[in-house]
Amino acid sequence: MNGTNDHATRHPLLRRIDSIALFELSSEERAALETLPMQVARIEAAQDIVREGDRPSRSFTLLSGIASTYKTTQSGKRQVMSYHVPGDVPDLQSLHLQTLDISIAAISPCRVGFVQHEAMRTLFRAHPRLGELFWRVTLIDAAFVREWMLNTGRRNAYARMAHLFCELVTRLGAVGLAPELSCDWPMTQPELADALGITPVHVSRTIRDLKAAGLVSLRSRRLTVHDWEGLVTAAEFDPTYLHVRR
Amino acid sequence: MNGTNDHATRHPLLRRIDSIALFELSSEERAALETLPMQVARIEAAQDIVREGDRPSRSFTLLSGIASTYKTTQSGKRQVMSYHVPGDVPDLQSLHLQTLDISIAAISPCRVGFVQHEAMRTLFRAHPRLGELFWRVTLIDAAFVREWMLNTGRRNAYARMAHLFCELVTRLGAVGLAPELSCDWPMTQPELADALGITPVHVSRTIRDLKAAGLVSLRSRRLTVHDWEGLVTAAEFDPTYLHVRR
DNA sequence: CGAGCAATTGACCGGCGTCAATGGGCGTGG
């Protein structure tokens, strides 16, 4: 859609928007987006960026690093709903839901760009198509969660793990962060356990099995897929729900 | 907000909108909503209303009955994502996502009201606050799924079942369909199994246990809660995520 | 009244949880 694929130099908010837009943005729309005031911050690994119960007056886009959305039960059990890659706007929902029902944590050290809700509302009133586009972003994020739920409800640990690998390699690939089917993998096994709805012990066993099957390798925080077709088959992975244009 | 509580006589689309709006709708906005052209249809029990892969040019609101959103794996396993009560707009997402990633089925016989996407887009351009309100609806629906995912990922069958009872009694109560903590319950046990991520056999065992604990009774398609506090405790139920005003 | 599915219950099984012990990587501080 935009001639080059220079994810690094493009404006952060355009990374994802460009990849999901169904029409060509006008130069006015593009300019309006690019001049949104954005406050950049760094978040250390394992720190919460926002917390359940917060009432934010701004949302953020992830500039670099990997983050996770999670909820906890009253008894302290934790479930990761989805992971976020650069370009995502993980708490965009707070634009229209005052109280956050989820927490978002930095998995690796992250850079984030905060944008005031008021600025976004003003932008969307002036450019309705942009508002619809960001609405679309929240709908796609919701589709990720639904697919993830099908995963945890109806597939075993082996297929779930394979599916998570497929999804993240695809999404990181879409923003240029998984060349050669290989990417940084900052999640620890206890964190993966919270995403998959199993225990850390069983995560270890499952990864052992995926390695033994020759599908992936995972060492020193780096994931490499050796057999993409095999992984896709094990996961029953169908990327349609990601709404990524090829 | 609107003096009376007459769910039956109010315009269908206002049922839910009124219950989640954070501001008083102007009479112009109300009138514009009420004159949206709506095509009413009846759907038999166990029929799909829309299917995964469809590219609808309209969305629908549920006028009466109970429906479910579900997805299936390639190997045919089925996972229910959420149930819908009268007033909901279950496939509103199709307004901005062309291809449906989910199917929606009528559990009991349903009446539904179809509204063309073009009519909604026109309405939202003329009344931006209404557009934001419907955006809010999709965000709340997404929050239901997230809570449901915490459920399937991190609670056992007993707590999951209790949580589903709590959620639906609360949501049906909000539209006047669960007086005295009692409501129609058209879902069969095989259907509940697909919602809870367990087998029909285990649904039967779990309901037996909930009855034995004196929390509910469930006979001839009717649910009655006998011990609300006990059910809430068993489920760790916190209705905040429902965004229903008290 | 019969067909077909829902519901129930028992017997048995297996995937994943729990508990525990060991080794490894990394940051901090002496």
Added chain:
DNA sequence: CCACGCCCATTGACGCCGGTCAATTGCTCG
């Protein structure tokens, strides 16, 4: 630069929640 501590990772033994299989009963509806 090494020692220590802490958490991640791995593996084995064993237990339990929920799955599987099968038989029986009960509804509901043509």
